[in-house]
Amino acid sequence: MVKKILLGMGATALFWGLWWAVAAVSNSALFPTPWHTLEALVDILAAPGSWRHIGVSFYRVMAGTALGSVAGAGLGISTRYFGFARTAVGVVIYPLLQSVPTICWALVFVLWFGLSDTTPILAVATAVAPFFIINIWEGLKEMDGNLTEMASMFTPSRSRILTRVIMPMLYPYIFAATRSSLMVAWKVVILGEIFGAASGMGYMLSVAFESYRIAQVFGWTLAFAVILLVSDYGVFNYIDRKFVRKWKPAEQKY
Amino acid sequence: METGRAEILKVNGISLKFGELEVLEDINFSVYAGEVVCILGPSGCGKTTLLRIIAGLIPRREGSVLLNGRESGKSAPQGLGMVFQEPRLLPWRTAAGNVELPFELAGAGLGETEHQSVASALAQVNLADFAGSYPHQLSGGMRQRVSLARTLVTNPEVLLMDEPLTGLDVCTREELQDEIIRIWQARQVSLLWVTHDPEEAVYMADRVIVLSNRPTRVQAILETGLGRPRLRNSPEIAALEQQVRRLLG
Numbered sequence: 201m202v203k204k205i206l207l208g209m210g211a212t213a214l215f216w217g218l219w220w221a222v223a224a225v226s227n228s229a230l231f232p233t234p235w236h237t238l239e240a241l242v243d244i245l246a247a248p249g250s251w252r253h254i255g256v257s258f259y260r261v262m263a264g265t266a267l268g269s270v271a272g273a274g275l276g277i278s279t280r281y282f283g284f285a286r287t288a289v290g291v292v293i294y295p296l297l298q299s300v301p302t303i304c305w306a307l308v309f310v311l312w313f314g315l316s317d318t319t320p321i322l323a324v325a326t327a328v329a330p331f332f333i334i335n336i337w338e339g340l341k342e343m344d345g346n347l348t349e350m351a352s353m354f355t356p357s358r359s360r361i362l363t364r365v366i367m368p369m370l371y372p373y374i375f376a377a378t379r380s381s382l383m384v385a386w387k388v389v390i391l392g393e394i395f396g397a398a399s400g401m402g403y404m405l406s407v408a409f410e411s412y413r414i415a416q417v418f419g420w421t422l423a424f425a426v427i428l429l430v431s432d433y434g435v436f437n438y439i440d441r442k443f444v445r446k447w448k449p450a451e452q453k454y
Numbered sequence: 455m456e457t458g459r460a461e462i463l464k465v466n467g468i469s470l471k472f473g474e475l476e477v478l479e480d481i482n483f484s485v486y487a488g489e490v491v492c493i494l495g496p497s498g499c500g501k502t503t504l505l506r507i508i509a510g511l512i513p514r515r516e517g518s519v520l521l522n523g524r525e526s527g528k529s530a531p532q533g534l535g536m537v538f539q540e541p542r543l544l545p546w547r548t549a550a551g552n553v554e555l556p557f558e559l560a561g562a563g564l565g566e567t568e569h570q571s572v573a574s575a576l577a578q579v580n581l582a583d584f585a586g587s588y589p590h591q592l593s594g595g596m597r598q599r600v601s602l603a604r605t606l607v608t609n610p611e612v613l614l615m616d617e618p619l620t621g622l623d624v625c626t627r628e629e630l631q632d633e634i635i636r637i638w639q640a641r642q643v644s645l646l647w648v649t650h651d652p653e654e655a656v657y658m659a660d661r662v663i664v665l666s667n668r669p670t671r672v673q674a675i676l677e678t679g680l681g682r683p684r685l686r687n688s689p690e691i692a693a694l695e696q697q698v699r700r701l702l703g
Contacts, residue, residue, distance in 0.1 A: 346538070346540060346542050347542055347544065349511060349542075350536075350538065350542040351555070351559055352511070353509065353511070353534075353535070353536050354555070354556040354559040354560060354608065355559040355560055355561070357559070357561065360558070360559050360561060361559065364555065364558055364559060365544065368544065368546055371546075
């Protein structure tokens with residue numbers, strides 16, 4: 201435990217040290233030192249307008265992920281019940297979502313919806329939906345058929361078997377999909393906002409970039425990285441340890 | 455045996471073919487009210503398959519299954535409960551949560567009555583103190599008790615048991631055999647018990663249905679004619695076991 205903490209501190213120190221060394225050697229306005237970047241970050245966080253932009257990006261990430269997860273999970277689960285859905289998802293929808301770059305979707309959405317919330321939200325949704333489709337697919341494949349058979353002894357209702365038995369079995373897979381989705385969603389939202397919105401962290405990043413304020417660009421990037429690390433290592437690791445690891449129906453068959 | 459006792463379950467001319475291979479050939483027998491019937495056969499002879507056809511888990515092509523004189527439909531018939539070889543508990547639910555499952559699946563709300571029958575079923579299988587435990591915290595025998603309680607809350611008329619004690623150690627197995635007999639005596643239920651163990655069959659059953667192999671037919675139906683409680687090492691049981699073993703070949 202102590203060793204782990206020391207190693208972590210060492211690695212962090214090394215990162216900041218290297219950054220500082222490169223910045224010092226290059227001695228260029230194009231490469232701000234960690235100190236300047238932190239200063240810029242503090243300035244950004246102190247400005248009242250910044251939090252609105254962070255909030256807007258957060259909202260788009262959540263809305264897009266929610267939309268993509270419902271659509272992806274719905275499509276994934278429908279493949280269990282309908283042969284038509286199996287073909288549609290397997291042959292058309294999933295490959296289409298997987299193969300078309302998110303930036304192309306984003307461009308099309310800008311053309312259709314202009315600079316609005318809709319563009320980044322839809323871009324996020326198309327980027328995260330495949331995670332849900334593939335994870336639920338995997339979950340359904342790994343699913344313990346013994347449990348659904350047991351449930352069928354108590355009811356002919358497929359919808360109640362779905363909600364009481366199948367969905368809970370899929371929770372760990374949905375959790376994994378949500379986790380990867382949120383990482384991707386943040387990246388997509390920043391990208392989408394750079395050219396497809398008039399607000400949000402990505403928009404602020406592009407404003408700083410266009411006005412040549414390099415420290416601000418670094419500052420916003422740092423803020424973004426911090427949000428991702430906190431959400432993934434803080435929130436998701438915690439949920440994983442606390443709940444998901446106890447769940448694991450695929451590994452424990454009773 | 456047949457006189458004066460109500461025929462609860464009638465299995466009528468069940469046959470099953472996998473392609474050219476005849477698995478089950480014209481199986482006929484009945485289960486009467488309040489009796490324990492064991493289906494005994496060599497492993498791989500299709501006794502589990504037969505039980506699953508009766509339970510409605512495998513579609514039936516030939517023959518019929520009558521419960522109280524009524525033909526059972528396609529889905530699992532009301533009045534039949536099944537205990538599988540594996541406990542098949544939901545790992546994310548406590549023992550009590552697993553026993554509540556049948557009510558939820560039936561679309562019934564969980565009211566006072568339901569909670570009471572969950573508690574009494576758990577008490578009946580001696581798990582009252584473990585209502586809040588998760589399956590991974592329970593031993594193999596305890597998990598199978600939970601699965602028995604889960605079936606008991608539906609008040610089945612016939613309990614179908616698919617080698618429920620296979621995989622447990624000898625002590626736990628014998629303990630559970632006695633406990634299931636005690637529960638059977640306390641409830642108005644018939645047991646149709648599939649096993650490959652002649653000793654278990656003779657010790658548990660009022661009647662033993664011995665199946666032959668390739669193709670599987672009813673080779674003999676044997677009345678044990680023993681009272682209860684029974685002694686495991688009694689000469690009567692030993693003699694019956696010998697007789698059954700000879701039939702199995």
